[in-house]
Amino acid sequence: MEKKTPEIDPIEESGETPTARLRIMETTDLHMQILGYDYFSDQLDDSTGLVNLVGIIEGLRSEAGVTSLLCDNGDFIQGNPLADYVASNGANGTTHPMIAAFNTLAYDAVTLGNHEFNYGLDFLRSAVKEAGFPITCANITDITGTPLATPFLILEREMACDDGIRRKLNVGVTGFVPPQITDWDKANLQGQIETTDIVTSANDIIPQMKSAGADIIVALCHSGIGASTHSPRMENAAVPLAAVPGIDVVLTGHTHEFFPGESVMASDAVDPLAGTLHGKPAVMAGFYGNLLGVVDLQLGWRDTGWHICGARSRLQSGVRETTPSPTVQKLTAQVSDAHAATLRHIRQPIAQTKVPIHSYFATIGPDMAQHILACAQRDFIDEALTGLGYDTLPVLAATAPFRVGGRAGPGHYIDIPPGPLTLRDAAAIYPFANTLCAVRRSGRQLRQWLERAASHFATITPGKHDQPLLNPHSAAYNSDTLFGLRYSFDLTQPPRFTATGALSDPGARRVTDLSYQGVPVSDDDHFVVATNSYRTNGGGSFVGADPMDILVTSVETTRDILIDALRRNGPVTGLCAHPAEFTRHRDTSAIFQSAPAAARHLTGNISHIGPGMGGFDRYRYSF
Ligand code: MN
Ligand code: MG
Secondary structure, three states: OOOOOOOOOOOOOOOOOOOEEEEEEEEEEOOOOOOOOOOOOOEEEEOOOHHHHHHHHHHHOOOEEEEEEEEEOOOOOOOHHHHHOOOOOOOOOOOOOHHHHHOOOOOOEEEOHHHHOOOHHHHHHHHHHOOOOEEOOOOOEEEOOOEEOEEEEEEEEEEEEOOEEEEEEEEEEEEEOOOOOOHHHHHHOOOOOOOOHHHHHHHHHHHHHHOOOOOOEEEOOOOOOOOOOOOOOOOOOOHHHOOOOOOOEEOOOOOOOOOOOOOOOOOOEEOOOEEOOOOEEEEEEEOOOOOOEEOOOOOEEOHHHHHHHHEEEEEEEEOOOOOOHHHHHHHHHHHHHHHHHHHHHHOEEEEOOOEEEOOOOOOOOHHHHHHHHHHHHHHHHHHOOOOOOOOOEEEEEOOOOOOOOOOOOOEEEEEEEEEEEEHHHHHHHHHOOOEEEEEEEEHHHHHHHHHHHOOOOOOOOOOOEEEOEEOOOOOHHOOOEEEEEEEEOOOOOOEEEEEEEEEEEOOOOOOEEEOOOOOEOOOOOOEEEEEEEHHHHHHHHOOOHHHHHEEEEEEHHHHHHHOOOOOOOOOOOOOOOEEEEEEEOOOOEEEEEEOOHHHHHHOOEEEEEEOOOOOOEEEEOOO
């Protein structure tokens, strides 16, 4: 799956200028996916795993005449059941397996992602204590203003120039995290750390790096390729960051996209085929170790110093080695105890289901997995509110699907047959480590919440067949369902919000017939919503809750609440009414993709068409 990009030929300014080659390799958003193993479906998955990138990394490193740097762009410590197992049981006196893997591969520089903070600062500090590589981040300090990690690095490397002379190069490396970590992980970070806007921090740090002798500067930006215009504390700031004078290369991440790649929208500043932001080379190497990002630079030497005369960025996919190399064997051995313990742990049965549970139509039709999660959330909050004086407020539950195909491919769905439910199944239904909140919301606020969720869908034309159903830029995890209410989405109306949550059409209304127990919801009615802490704090560009409206925050994680509910309740038997439906329209249908296996679970409005793109099948929704 190597992405083809047009090669930018090195520009020779003068035949006499000596040149040298620098290669910068990126892994990003590994989420503890050291092995090619899908813990949510409990099977090998060679499309992921740092081990499957080792062959390429070592091959690229061994190329004669090229100096290589290997960097990780953050989100390495959390994100799969192995990560959770190590976080709750410790690494058994050994080095944290992800840090051990980085040590073994001799990473040159690593930055922190937002998920590094999910298990708290103490856990992060103890995990990185064994790091044999430098960690850099320029926009996090503790409350006294002391940087949490080194704000920048100067990596001294010797370059073999084509005139046969070796010359010293100082590579400046700095890192950035979305400033929202203090909102998203408030419970872990409040009163302990502060964050600064990415571009503001860069404007501050780059001149310092220049005076410290950086010849070229690489930004490890755990932030995505979003808007071109800078706004304060923006989450996805890679484009305005690239415009900061002095930055030469931008490694991006966080949004789990592929860059260079056609899926990223082109603009004046973004060239998705050449892989440049403001003309500077950039990459984003997907997630879970499915790709390696590579930036090759041709550097010219003059008496005045180094300059970049040519650049090329590309992505390379991993390959499973038939005979594991010594490095792969070592990486595998380092994690094998934790891996085996994780498998024993996640295979424990916790409950039974009499019906199949799948997520093939999660954003489109009734979804059993979210129904189970919503019931667990509602019951927990109901009990937690007892005696607090909110008895008159109905309790609702907000959920989103997380394992729904998309960029991760057609294997990335929940598919549990009738029989035992295991911890692994609970982890597939709720993969994150955050907690549950009770949030007070008015009818007006619920309508906004649903309008934001409704931006997941394309606008359809009545009387037309086989038009696209989904907004291609929307992520399913932002397609919330509010259990306890009933409502319709009229997709012939334009969305009020963009896929990233910006208000695009203040007059637009897709939500109709919003009711609670048969009674229309008015703007001034009040409810309590059981929702996760990420959403409560404004994650996904939903409106965050005022502290006075957060009535309860759980100590337990949302997943532990789900596991507890599954253990206590009898077997899963069926579905109660689904809250959301689409407004009906005559002679109107739309197309979406799901896994081929979804054809076994068709419902009234959904029919199977046949093969689609990327291993998915096409399905039709009739309005
Ligand atoms: Mn990530
Ligand atoms: Mg991230």
